Amino acid sequence: MLAHYIPLFFCLAVCVSADGWDDFTNNLATDLAPLITLFGERITIQCLSESTSILDDIIFALAPLGVLTAVVSAIRVCGNSTLRAFIGRAQEDPGSVERELLSCVSDSTAEIFSDSGVSRITGNPKILEVVIDENPKNDGMLDIKKVREIAKSNSPSDLEDDIRPPNLSLNKGIRRRTQFWFYLAAIFGVGLQAGVIIFAILTVSRWAQAFQKNGHAVDSYALPMFIIGTALLALGMFFCALVVERFSAKHYFPMPSGSSRVYWVQPGNQMVGDQVFPAFVGRTDKGAIYTRSVRHRSPDKLWYLSKEVWLIHIVALTMIGFVMQFIGQRGLHSSVTLAQLGSTMVMTAVRTSLRAQRMHEDDNMLGRDQKMVSNGGHELDWLAFSLMKIQSFEICPITTSTAQNSEETPHCIVQNLIKTRQRLRELAGLHWNETSIVKAAEKLAQAIYKCILLEPGSQFTLNIPIEVQEEKTSETMREVFEIPISIDKNYKSYINIFEPILGLYVWSIKRANPELDETCQYSFFKAFRINNKNAHQKRLLLRKWINAVSFTDQAQQPAKFLKRCQTFGNTKSSTGIQGNDDDVLITVTSSLYALAAQDIFTHIFSSMSKHFKNTSAGTYISGFDESSFIARNGNLESAKEAFINAGLGDSVEAALCILPALYDRQLIPEISLNTCELREQIKEFVKAREYDKALTMSEWLCCLCDYEQVERSLVEYGFLNLQCLMDPYFGIRGTSFEYIAAIVNPTAENRSAQLSYDLLDKLASKPQKEWWEKFRKEMHWMAIGICQYQAKHNLQESTGQLLRSVQTRLGPGSPFNEIDPDSEFTALLHGALLDLWFGTVGWAVLDDEYVYQKVLDWLVENDHSLILEWLIIQLTGNVFPRFNEEKITEMASFAASKQYNNVIQMLARHIERDQSLQGEIVSNLALQGDAKTLEMIFGCWEEAVLTTAREIALLRAAGNKQLSVIEANIQHGVNLHACDSTQETALMKAAANGDAASVTLILKHIYPVNIDTCNVEGDTALIMAAALGHARVVEILVDNGADVNRTGKGGRTALMAAISVKSLPVVRYLLSRNADVHVQDYSQATVLDAAIYVGFDGPWKEGCELLEQAGATRGLHQRK
Incomplete structure (x- = not known):
């Protein structure tokens, strides 16, 4: 002044x-x-x-x-x-x-x-x-x-x-x-x-x-x-x-x-x-x-x-x-x-x-980080890093090991860091709720809470693997941060848990990537990773589940992941980390905060999916043409809806976060023509005569199959086209010819403008050249053969006109004659094959062999594997009165006897689709004691199907004294406690049949030994054997701990059951094993009463004498 x-x-x-x-x-x-x-x-x-x-x-x-x-x-x-x-x-x-x-x-x-x-x-x-x-x-x-x-x-x-x-x-x-x-x-x-x-x-x-x-x-x-x-x-x-x-x-x-x-x-x-x-x-x-x-x-x-x-x-x-x-x-x-x-x-x-000494610029501890901290609201994150002396904080990429392993490491630094940040946020109060981190954490909490609602009543712990690096050392420490989850809480209670983790993660990324600024906010890409799949398979998978997905072209612009982040990157960043060759990068529109929140969501959803019980959520394809087809699944759609409604991202980002966990937990199936639910959907289209939609969808699925599935999918697609040829409506058959022409002869003239393409060019995964040529040739043979057969048995002008049109587009003549043009036997087999195909042939004998056996021999010997599989699909999928389950069983036995392994594999694969047919054929083979055929079929099935099939085989074999089948299934770990609708186990069935060898075998391997299990009527295996007088079986059961005084139907004991059939050896043996002679059934009758009134010709004298010697007396109501 x-x-x-x-x-x-x-x-x-x-x-x-x-x-x-x-x-x-x-x-x-x-x-x-x-x-x-x-x-x-x-x-x-x-x-x-x-x-x-x-x-x-x-x-x-x-x-x-x-x-x-x-x-x-x-x-x-x-x-x-x-x-x-x-x-x-x-x-x-x-x-x-x-x-x-x-x-x-x-x-x-x-x-x-x-x-x-x-x-x-x-x-x-x-x-x-x-x-x-x-x-x-x-x-x-x-x-x-x-x-x-x-x-x-x-x-x-x-x-x-x-x-x-x-x-x-x-x-x-x-x-x-x-x-x-x-x-x-x-x-x-x-x-x-x-x-x-x-x-x-x-x-x-x-x-x-x-x-x-x-x-x-x-x-x-x-x-x-x-x-x-x-x-x-x-x-x-x-x-x-x-x-x-x-x-x-x-x-x-x-x-x-x-x-x-x-x-x-x-x-x-x-x-x-x-x-x-x-x-x-x-x-x-x-x-x-x-x-x-x-x-x-x-x-x-x-x-x-x-x-x-x-x-x-x-x-x-x-x-x-x-x-x-x-x-x-x-x-x-x-x-x-x-x-x-x-x-x-x-x-x-x-x-x-x-008071001249005032605050200097150096008193602001943020220093050079001030602008970066201000733009993102990371003051609390910066302070937590500073207090705990942390250099980096990173969410580990999702893998099976990290998702399943919840064991904590000896380090506590991650826990302490998050709790410190949590405490700072708690003390900051409501005044800090407008930051980008808090908003993203709120969306994350909403999405997680809505996913929790998918499994009502669940209480579990979610795991997030985190890596931190201290400032003093370069050592990286990993720790699994656990979050207890309960549906009883409101989603807002989880914001305070997710917000510190999200804030620390984003700040670590920004700190390691200072070049990120506002111009980079919408230039991000995200990696799509699924265990045990290469880059090609991942791209195909995404194209099935996501209608419009934009892949980042790494050839034109090499993309690098951000430092301290292994799941997403920025196209404008030049100092990041190069990804793996198997990484599939998807262009996304979300901000850095949303992508970081999605990383946390991915881990949490992976932990949560372990507790999902709904593994049978429906899978189907929606849409009306190739541009709109998209695979949908109940589990995926529910989680995506929770993700999108919470505002955490769009449908593409939701699928990128959710699909890996669902695939790892096998909560959604592989999408192909071999998927059971999709086959059923296509069958419904066929039943509704919507063949064009069925064919278009099938072709779309074939085009998106990977190398492991494309050949099998093309076989299914080819059969669907042949099935359409059999439709009585001329227009439908004409449509199928257009699709067949795209396979057999795509360069033919007079093609439809809408279907003028080569199917091979559309396939994302090309089959082997030799296989494709074989597929085209055998497709050609079957298409011509079916048309010739129809023209022969249907003299309508339209059928002949269609045959001429087909021959013009696909090529004339009978292609089967190419094998042996001068052989009448070949022509005969050709006709027999088509008769089998159309279901017009019975079990006619040709040279002392059934027709189907000759056809199988001819197809196997000449390596017509595709025609063979189409025939098996036709026979197993359309069971005719003349070719029922018993005939298919005989076909399986014949193939097994001839060591036609490929026939067995085809039969097993297509029988598996129909549970009813599967059960019938397994039952028939078990009743016949054909353990060899059964084991060949079982070797082709997945574990989920195999478990039930072995139980069926065990029960049927036990009921028909087929020891070899029982032994084979026991060796493969069948559940010996399995029972049928009457609650009868294999032990009960073998005991009722008097099969001492099977009973001994089962008792030798059953654990825990629960020999007194009852059927729906209350009888045990011992009572059932005694009721039929199987003395040897009764001895085996009692020697192995069966209760001789256990009551069953009507309150009867094994002794009463033996008396009812006058089995003196069984009665004598049970008395020697201290069977109770004073017990009464529900009508208050004793064993002596049962012996007196056992028949219409008077008391059973031998039995009465034996029982009286043992001290048996009559019931009170009988004395009166």
Whole structure:
């Protein structure tokens, strides 16, 4: 402030017209010096607003500057509207007074960090203020509290409400010196002001001749007026400072420990009013005393006088003191005035120097990360990294091992890091809910919660594998973070769990990839990974499940994954990590936050899918042509709906996140023509005579098959075309010819414009050239053969016309004659094959062999494997009255006897499609004891089908004494406790048949031994064997622990059952094994009663004698 008067001083020095020193000093010193004392507004306001103690007030009052400002400030702070009217501030907002003059903060006045330091503003900025003990506890966690928590025990109870806005200037903005310097400044000020007064006294009393006023001694009033005025002025300035300083209450809190600091976290891009403030993270020194200044209204009365009266007295005291000092200075020698001016300037410099050290740019701990942190709202993530000394935080890519392994590593750093970030977010409160991280976490929580609802009542633990790297070392530590999940909770309860993980993950990515900016937000790609599939298979899979997918072309622009992220990257990034050759990269539209949230969702959904029980969700194809076909599955659609409705991403991104988990858990099938549900869907189209849709869909599926499935799918597709040829409607047959022509002869003339293409060109996975040529040739043979057969047996003009059209497009003649043109036998077999195909042949004998056997021999010997499979599909899929399940069973046995393994494999593959047919054929083979054929068929089936099939075979074989079948199934681990609809097990059936060998074999391998299991009527295996008189079986069962007194149907025992068939050996044996002869059935009849009434020809004498010898008696109702 004094600097503003320096130019004026020189101007006056140049312009002065006095000749002597007195004239100059009288014009300058005696007039200007008091004016300087009177004003000095900005420095005075600064000192008043930063006063926190009486010592500050004393320093302020010594050799004061800004008298008028101090008086006005006292009135502004403590005066009523009437007093404020005298200074032109009657309607002044109290907030502006707080902002300018007080050190306190309140709901209307706050402090905020800016680029230039601490600014006092009107509003309520978002600033987190916490106390952190940087010395970790035994578990590695940091103790983090809010300032109010340490203030409760050291402050009045009403302070907690006022402690929300932080005092930044008193604790961080000003580097306050130690109290020593304040005491030194006060002593210096007292000495300086006393020195001026002593100097004035000496100029009057001792050196009067040297310090005369205009050649005469100074007036007698001057010295007393100066001394009294100076004292009154200092006292008045002290009271002015005191009333301003005491209007805000100061509280001082020691840190809980010597390692504790106060941290401030200010979010970036924060707008308060019309200003935008940057991100800031700062802290105090360890163990520093924390100062809190809050608004405190003084009592209305003091010593029976109102505060307005006291204020008037203070103002009067100050102004009277200033006037008296001014008059006294005018009467004294000008050197006294200059001395007072000098003391004022010196004390002003002293007061300023006490708080001259302010906050520097380096005090913002964010440093170079400030812009990056501000743009993403990562202040809490940055602080968590800093506190835990972490370099990186990475979500591991999804793999089977990480998804299934939930064992924790010995490290706890991941747990502690997430809990620290979670604690910071908890203390930040609701003021931080508008960040991009919180919004993405809320969407993630909604998506996860909706997926949880797919399995109602489930409670399980979700696993997220995380890797962290510490700053001190390059060691990477992996830990599985576990999240307990319950459907009873609301989705909002999971936001606080996911938000810290998401924030740390995104910040780690941004920190490792500083080149990411706003221009890169929508240039991302995502990797699609599924275990045990190559890149080609993954692309085909996506084209089946996603209608419109955009693949990133790595040939034109090599794509690199972001550092610290192995699942997605940015096309504009040139410093990332090169992916694997098997990675399939998909262009996505989501932001970095959404993609990071999707990574977490992928892991959580993978963990969650282990608990899904709905493995039979329907799979089907929707759409009406190749451009709209898309595979759908109940599990996938439910999860996608939850994902999309939560706003976590679009349908493409949902499929990328969900499909890997569902495939790994086998919750969705492979999509091809061999998929059971899709075959049923195509069958429904055929039944509804929607052949064009069936053929188009089948062709679409063939085009998207991989190399392992394409040949089998083409076989199914070829059969569907041949099946359409058999339709009685001419138009449908004509349509099928167009599709067949795309296979057999795509270059034929007179083709339909809509179907003028080569199927081979459309296939994404080309079959082997030799196989394709064979497929075309045998497709040609069958198409011509079926048309010739129809023309022969159907003399309609349209049929002959169609045959001529087919021969024109596909080629004339009978292609079967190419094998042996002169052989009548070949022609005969050709006809027999078509008879079998159309179901018009029975079991006619040809050269002492059935026709079908000759046909099979001919097809196998000439390697017509495709025609052979089409025939088997036709026979197993359309069971004719003349070719029923028994005939198919005989065909299987014949193929097994001839070692036609490929025939067995085809039969097994196509029998598997029809559960009813499958059960019948397995039953027939088991009843016949054909273990060899059964094992050949079982060797072709999947485990899920095989389990049921073996149980059927076991039960049927046990019921028909087929020991070889029983033994073969036992060797393959069949469930010996399996039972049929009557709850009868294989043991019961073998016992009922008297099959001692089978019973012995089963008892040898069954575990646990539950020999007394009952059927639906309540009988055990022992009772059933006794009821049929199988003595040897009864002995085996009893020797193996069967209960001879166990009751069954009607309350009968095994002894009663043996008596009912008059089996004396069984009765004698059971009595020898302590069978109870006194037991009664439900009609209260004993075993003796049963022997008496066993037949129509009177009592069974042998049995009665044997029972009476054993002590048997009649029942009570019989005695009457």
